[in-house]
Structure formats: C-alpha cells, structure tokens
Amino acid sequence: MSKVYGNFIGGEWVACQSKKTFADYNPAHTKEIVAEFQDSGAPEVKSAIDAASGALDAWGRMQAPKRADFFRKAAEILRRRRDEAADALTREEGKNIGEARGEIDRGIALMSFYAGQWPALGGEMVPSFNEGRMLYTLRVPVGVVALITPWNFPAAIPMWKTLPALLCGNTVVLKPSSLAPHSSALFAEVLAEAGLPAGVFNMVTGGGREVGDVLVSDPRIRAISFTGSREVGKAIMRKVADRLIRVGLEMGGKNPMIVMDDANLDRAVEDTVVGAFWAAGHKCTATSRAIVTEKIHDQFVEKLVTRTKALRIGDGMDPKTEVCPVIDENQTKKILEYIEIGKKEGAKLLCGGERLKGGIYDEGCYVAPAVFAGLSPDMRTAQEEIFGPVVGVIKVKDFDEAMRVANNIEFGLSASISTRDLKTALEFARRSEAGIVHVNSPTAGLELQAPFGGCKESTSGYREMGKVALDFYSQIKTVYVDA
Numbered sequence: 001m002s003k004v005y006g007n008f009i010g011g012e013w014v015a016c017q018s019k020k021t022f023a024d025y026n027p028a029h030t031k032e033i034v035a036e037f038q039d040s041g042a043p044e045v046k047s048a049i050d051a052a053s054g055a056l057d058a059w060g061r062m063q064a065p066k067r068a069d070f071f072r073k074a075a076e077i078l079r080r081r082r083d084e085a086a087d088a089l090t091r092e093e094g095k096n097i098g099e100a101r102g103e104i105d106r107g108i109a110l111m112s113f114y115a116g117q118w119p120a121l122g123g124e125m126v127p128s129f130n131e132g133r134m135l136y137t138l139r140v141p142v143g144v145v146a147l148i149t150p151w152n153f154p155a156a157i158p159m160w161k162t163l164p165a166l167l168c169g170n171t172v173v174l175k176p177s178s179l180a181p182h183s184s185a186l187f188a189e190v191l192a193e194a195g196l197p198a199g200v201f202n203m204v205t206g207g208g209r210e211v212g213d214v215l216v217s218d219p220r221i222r223a224i225s226f227t228g229s230r231e232v233g234k235a236i237m238r239k240v241a242d243r244l245i246r247v248g249l250e251m252g253g254k255n256p257m258i259v260m261d262d263a264n265l266d267r268a269v270e271d272t273v274v275g276a277f278w279a280a281g282h283k284c285t286a287t288s289r290a291i292v293t294e295k296i297h298d299q300f301v302e303k304l305v306t307r308t309k310a311l312r313i314g315d316g317m318d319p320k321t322e323v324c325p326v327i328d329e330n331q332t333k334k335i336l337e338y339i340e341i342g343k344k345e346g347a348k349l350l351c352g353g354e355r356l357k358g359g360i361y362d363e364g365c366y367v368a369p370a371v372f373a374g375l376s377p378d379m380r381t382a383q384e385e386i387f388g389p390v391v392g393v394i395k396v397k398d399f400d401e402a403m404r405v406a407n408n409i410e411f412g413l414s415a416s417i418s419t420r421d422l423k424t425a426l427e428f429a430r431r432s433e434a435g436i437v438h439v440n441s442p443t444a445g446l447e448l449q450a451p452f453g454g455c456k457e458s459t460s461g462y463r464e465m466g467k468v469a470l471d472f473y474s475q476i477k478t479v480y481v482d483a
C-alpha cells in the first residue's frame, strides 16, 4: 500500500472534504504508485489561505534572524534525509539519481544561503532636506503568497520560492504539480520538523483548475510566483490583472547553443548532449536548437549523432542511466507528435525520436533521444517548446546569422555559445536576448546564489534565487519622522 499524504494546512496533515485522492506514478514503471495525494478543491484552498492569513502578523513581526534559524534547522534535517529525498525525486520525476541528489543538495544549499540573507532585509537611512527629520526605508512583507510549481524540478523550485518568501516575513500556500507532489510533501515534513510555526507554510495538492485557479483568484493573495508553461502563466496574469498584485512568472524556453568554427568540437558536442538530453530534456533551460556555422556543421552533426546513439537510456535509479524516462503518457505523445511535425516540415531525423519497446522500456515512457538536422529557423520544431529529448541543428553562415537565428524567437530564457574567441563570446553575451547566457557550458545549469530568469515571453520580468529574489517577496516602506 502506498502512503497517502494529506494537505499540510495550519501545521496539520489533513484530508480533503471530498475524501478523493490521486496517485503520483513512477515514470520508469508506470504501474508503480509512489504515493497518493489529496484531490483538493475550493474548501481546502480556503482553509490554507485562512491559516496563512492567521499566521501572517506574528511571522512578519518575528525578528528576521529568528526566521532564518528555521532554515538552518531545516538544512540539517534535509541533509539527514538527503538519500531518501533523492530516491523519492527520481521515483516521481524519473531523472537520474545523480541529478536527483544534486537537486536535493541544491535545496540544502538554498536553505543555508537564505538563512544567511537576513542582513539583506535592512532598509536605508536617507539624508533629508528638512532639519531634524529622520528619513528611512524598511523592507516589509507583501502578505500571503501563492506559489505554483511544475513537475520537472519538484524539489528545488518549491524551495527556491518558499525560502525567500518566508525569510521576508510572508506566509505561503504552495500548490505543487500533480505529476510530482511527493518532493513538496517531504519539504513540508522537513519544515514541520524544523519547528516552523503553524500556518506559515501550507501545501494544497490537486488540479490546476480546482486548486491553482481558485488559489490565485482569492483576493487575500497579495503575490503569485508561478513556474510552468507560458499558456498557464499568461492565463494567471490575465486573471489577476485587475488586482494589480505582483505576479512572477517563469515559463518556457527554446534555448540555442551556438557552435562557432573555432569551438572545441568535442566539448561543444558534450555540452549540447548534456543540455538537450539530461533529464530527458525536461528542463526549461534545455538546449533545443544547435546553431552551427557551416564550416564545422557536418563534422559537428556526425559527432553529435554518434554520441547520441551511444547514450544509455533507462530507469533513473540506475546510476549509469544518462537519459531517463519521459514524465508520462501525455508528454510522450506530445514529443512523438513533434517528431512527426518535424519530419513533415522537411527536417531530417538523423537518430532517435521513437518510443522504445521491449524489457524495461515496456514498463515506462521511454523516448530515444532525437537529433534533427536541416532545421530552418521558422519551422515549428525550431520555434515551439517540445520539452523532451529532441534537439534540432540549424546551419548558419557566420556569427551574425547565428545571432539573428538565436534571437528570432518569442522565448528568451537561456543561451550558450561554444567559442575560443573572447571577443565573440562577449559580443554574444551582449547581443543575446536571453536572461541567462553561457559561454562554453550547456544552456542548462545554474548557481543558486545568482539571479535566475528569462527575457521576452519566458518571464514576467522578475528574477528568482540569489539576493534579488528578496525584492519580489518584500516591499519598501518609506518612513518620515519629525520630532
């Protein structure tokens, strides 16, 4: 029997009124239920917001170093439960166990990082034109914050939203993805064991419409931080526009890797493979377009195909696995449809792109990593986010054309270039219409102490992680004091 988790509301694990639950399945063995969760609706969302509203005043008044102490304790607890949390992550999301451990380690590092950020919550003393006047600023909480998260980083994303939100004195209602809510439930357990006061952090599981939509529609929610698809992000923005609240949206990408004539080709191929295929391409920062100069194009493609064909595809629990299963049947169907679209558009499928069968592959959703060549920049396969193990190669004449192709897209999350020339690298960093720019490293990959976020339709403009996240979760109050 799999464990049934309640919602975490007001410091208690509670069942939903309807008594309905849903299952979280293992993508490597789709008959295996990882755990079951509450199929919640409006009553549960209301109770969670009630709890968060009730806890807001005391939590916001608590001295910031004291709030930070809970994160220090949480980091110790998560360090102790690291292997259990990583196993749970691989079992619900599919990614390779090494990557899952890395994600949990990032969670621990985020806890330590934000535990150390309380001095950044100070304001500033401002010189006044008026004699005897004291003029200063304070950072104050925004209020009750709704956090809505996707399935592909089910441990790290809820943590990188919750920790700065709480540090700033807000209280939280988290709605994790129904495809991978287990990691959020473990996070709730860790916060509870760390002694976080009841109601400060709440988690409600359930559908996007039944929970997410109801949550963002409640007038008591003063800020929303959402990570997920562009379509849902835009719908949320439209829905709450009249309330003029803060809406942080981090959405999709169609990230380019430019490979120049002077690149170290083996390294460029490896960076493309890591960016495109690790975690089955289930990364908003995954490499989906390799933009390669004509002089080295054929050689690059040959090496890329050879390396891709040699990739080990399997259950993420096997440490040797390089390409893990796709999250579920729906996503598998979507990827296979895009493979057909690419073929119809005239792109040349050089390897992969089929559903794998036989042995362990019959137990889950496995798609062979695909390389398309001959992509032209306006094809759908070159413009739309596929979110699977698919990369398309686009041949260009030179750097200027590469930049035009890289930027000719509605998304703008991450971009990378492979070059040995410093001038080209710096010019790329300047001209790239992406929020994250890499030189000689994969498009996927980030450090938690630096700002994270995109440009154009990948974002609503705020940044996550690092110190800058505190700006989203706090507001500045200006105080004029005359004696």
Ligand code: NAD
Residues within 6 Å of the ligand: 148, 149, 150, 151, 152, 153, 175, 176, 177, 178, 206, 207, 208, 209, 211, 212, 213, 214, 216, 227, 228, 229, 230, 232, 233, 235, 236, 250, 251, 252, 253, 283, 284, 285, 385, 387, 413, 454, 458
């Ligand atoms: P999704 O948009 O389908 O779902 C995201 C979350 O929104 C889920 O919790 C879902 O239940 C909820 N939701 C769905 N409908 C809703 C509604 N009407 N109102 C409120 N909430 C609703 O996205 P997904 O499939 O879970 O994740 C994949 C997407 O996330 C990809 O586009 C990927 O690029 C993006 N992503 C972006 C980043 C980033 O930081 N930019 C990181 C990871 C994933």
